[in-house]
Amino acid sequence: MRLTTLVIKRGMRPLLTKFATMAVALVCATQAHALPSFARQTGMDCSGCHIGAFGPQLTPAGIRFKLSGYTESDGQSGKNPLSGMVVASMTRTKADNPEPGNNLKPNNNTKMDEASIFLAGRITENLGAFVQVTYDGIEKKTSLDQTDLRFARNLDIAGKDSIVGISLNNNPGVQDPFNTMPVWSFPYVSSKAGVGTGDAGSLLNGGLSGRVVGTSAYAFVNDSIYGELGTYRSMASSTQKNLGLGSDPQQLKGNAYWRLAWFKDMKNQALQLGLFGWNAKLRPDRTEPAANTYRDAGVDGSYQFIGTREHVATINGRAGREFKSDGATGDVTRIRESRLNASYHFQQTIGGSVGVFSTRSTNASASTVTSGKLLQADWTPWGKENAVAPAPFSAANLRLGVQYWMYDKFAGDSATAKDHNTLYLFAWTSF
Numbered sequence: 001m002r003l004t005t006l007v008i009k010r011g012m013r014p015l016l017t018k019f020a021t022m023a024v025a026l027v028c029a030t031q032a033h034a035l036p037s038f039a040r041q042t043g044m045d046c047s048g049c050h051i052g053a054f055g056p057q058l059t060p061a062g063i064r065f066k067l068s069g070y071t072e073s074d075g076q077s078g079k080n081p082l083s084g085m086v087v088a089s090m091t092r093t094k095a096d097n098p099e100p101g102n103n104l105k106p107n108n109n110t111k112m113d114e115a116s117i118f119l120a121g122r123i124t125e126n127l128g129a130f131v132q133v134t135y136d137g138i139e140k141k142t143s144l145d146q147t148d149l150r151f152a153r154n155l156d157i158a159g160k161d162s163i164v165g166i167s168l169n170n171n172p173g174v175q176d177p178f179n180t181m182p183v184w185s186f187p188y189v190s191s192k193a194g195v196g197t198g199d200a201g202s203l204l205n206g207g208l209s210g211r212v213v214g215t216s217a218y219a220f221v222n223d224s225i226y227g228e229l230g231t232y233r234s235m236a237s238s239t240q241k242n243l244g245l246g247s248d249p250q251q252l253k254g255n256a257y258w259r260l261a262w263f264k265d266m267k268n269q270a271l272q273l274g275l276f277g278w279n280a281k282l283r284p285d286r287t288e289p290a291a292n293t294y295r296d297a298g299v300d301g302s303y304q305f306i307g308t309r310e311h312v313a314t315i316n317g318r319a320g321r322e323f324k325s326d327g328a329t330g331d332v333t334r335i336r337e338s339r340l341n342a343s344y345h346f347q348q349t350i351g352g353s354v355g356v357f358s359t360r361s362t363n364a365s366a367s368t369v370t371s372g373k374l375l376q377a378d379w380t381p382w383g384k385e386n387a388v389a390p391a392p393f394s395a396a397n398l399r400l401g402v403q404y405w406m407y408d409k410f411a412g413d414s415a416t417a418k419d420h421n422t423l424y425l426f427a428w429t430s431f
Contacts, residue, residue, distance in 0.1 A: 037079065037121045041074070042065070042072055042074055043074035045385045052343070052351045053349075055399070058177075060265040060270050060304075067220050067226075068152050068165075070120065070121055070122060071122045073122055081119055081129075084117055084431050085114075087427070088112045089109075089424060091111075091191040094419050094421040095419035097193075103138055113138065114135060115134070117133050126152060130146070130149075131144075144210060144244065146169075147170045148168075148174055149168040151166045153165070160222035167218065170210050171212070172257050177220070180300045182201075186343075190403070198359055198370030203280065204320070211234060212234050212235060212252055214232030220263075226260065227259070228259040229259075232252055234252040249285045251282070251286040253281035255278070257276075261273065270304045274301065275297075275300075276299075277295075277297045294322060294323070295322070303315045310346070311346060312348065316339075319339075321335065321337075333363045338358045341356070347383070348380065350379055352378075353376040353378075369412055370410050370411055375406075381400075400427055402424070402425050404424075405422040405424070
């Protein structure tokens with residue numbers, strides 16, 4: 001009741017009207033397009049691979065599809081590998097932001113957050129791709145986004161059926177088959193006009209997104225044990241500019257990314273437990289020799305109850321630590337991150353999620369914490385198996401949702417943390 005009261009309080013009705021108009025326009029804009037490319041390729045409903053028929057949470061079938069290099073198909077040729085996505089939103093914070101940033105108002109921002117085009121699917125029997133190009137509706141620029149090219153094949157390892165592969169990607173963790181690493185963590189869409197989980201964060205939590213290129217080798221043995229080892233290097237400044245990313249003075253040096261996980265598919269439920277780590281040297285300025293040293297390690301896990309798909313519930317958690325040593329001063333910073341969320345979906349259509357988050361940054365002079373809770377309710381009208389949207393929306397998938405962010409502390413301050421509390425309404429469509 002409190003959230004409902006907040007939504008309809010005086011002054012919100014004109015904003016909600018604008019948001020509803022934009023949501024309808026988004027769906028109408030997709031009517032001429034085909035279904036998302038992975039669904040076309042496999043002949044499966046979105047709910048076969050995605051929890052709630054939408055978003056990055058993967059079912060066991062979705063996990064295997066990613067491990068197999070996006071190559072599984074229904075045997076029919078000539079499938080279109082192109083897909084699109086648009087996110088529009090309205091954001092209202094409890095207090096105005098005196099420094100809202102580019103193309104944002106101090107409050108009550110109604111925006112087209114982003115629009116993406118994907119080249120996603122099977123290239124050959126063993127080669128597949130997930131390539132995203134995104135227009136940022138806030139920054140007004142287009143750039144290469146998440147990218148994962150894979151070669152995978154089935155092998156017999158010690159008498160066990162296994163999948164082995166190589167991933168070429170541009171963001172540590174984007175290739176993770178369980179989608180529990182920071183790049184895919186809840187919430188799967190969030191406000192660019194809000195403050196999110198704060199500025200402090202580990203290098204694995206978006207610090208290198210899109211500005212590196214890496215190769216990793218992986219194996220999934222006996223449908224249960226996953227192992228991966230990879231390394232990355234920074235793209236040249238000119239390459240980053242050509243890809244729409246702008247210039248970045250940082251340069252990644254020697255590094256190693258590793259991942260271990262155990263997975264158990266029990267048909268109507270699934271369990272995953274994992275470890276991950278990252279060791280790296282990063283020069284903050286390419287023109288200077290001093291390099292900062294990073295050591296990251298963490299644990300993660302997920303549980304899914306799928307049942308008959310009428311009632312689907314999940315729990316996802318991750319906790320990690322980063323140790324950073326400044327190469328110029330010798331100063332040490334420690335970052336601790338933890339995320340936990342649970343979700344429930346009824347008939348792959350009506351969903352609710354709750355999450356808690358905390359990031360603590362500690363150095364010799366201070367220790368600051370950003371922590372809080374997040375509530376989300378969403379509706380995926382055509383999420384049911386074999387569901388077909390009515391004309392003229394038959395080519396679209398859609399999720400409408402509302403989030404509310406509640407802060408206990410922000411950057412170490414509890415007195416004004418609630419000023420950052422954020423209401424976020426979103427329309428998220430793919431086609």
